[in-house]
Amino acid sequence: MRTFSLLKGQPVFDSKSGARIGEVTDLCITNEGVVKGLMVKKGVFFKQSYFLDIQDVTSFGGDGIMVEDDDHLKKRKTTPEYTLHHQHSLNGKMLISKSGESLGLLKDVYFHEELGTIVGYEITDGFFSDITEGKQIIQSEKPPAIGKDAIIVDVNHT
Known part of the structure; x- marks a missing residue:
């Protein structure tokens, strides 16, 4: 990964x-x-x-x-x-759980190199939050629903 x-x-x-x-x-x-x-x-x-x-x-x-x-x-x-960063960028897009909870803004993705499957999302609530709370990782084994305004994920742990 x-x-x-x-x-x-x-x-x-x-x-x-x-x-x-x-x-x-x-x-x-x-x-x-x-x-x-x-x-x-x-x-x-x-x-x-x-x-x-x-x-x-x-x-x-x-x-x-x-x-x-x-x-x-x-x-x-x-x-x-x-x-993640060029045209049709997902970076900075809002992550929302399937239950409707706002999780934060997408900063990075964790993926299996061989399969290309995304298994986790690094999120941010802003610069100061990253310094005080550290990295926040959202794990999900199911594919996300990527929309124009948000990415919907089925959350395992928050």
Whole structure:
């Protein structure tokens, strides 16, 4: 299990040549709340965004992500359904439990790398709350309902 904040900025390497082929910039999330892939910036001067399907990642290491070769990076033709920080961003969106309780604002997600399943949400009530109370994690084994105004989750623990 991993959070996006640990992946952001990590290099992506071609495991055959050892070449650094890009850097992780965001997650691509489906309407069903599944991490479908990673957004990767590639290039030196004119960086372009590429899509890397999570199934094409051979390993998620502490210091880099490995792919078989850079052919797995696909030029983005369409906008992802949701991301954490770019277009259709979920970051800062209100999390509400199925019972109607406001849980806080989404800050990060915990997901299984191999499956892309989101299993937890890091939330915030604001900067001072984060300092005094620390991180708040909401666990949920069921997919969220992502709407225009809020994300509805089936809560295990608060």
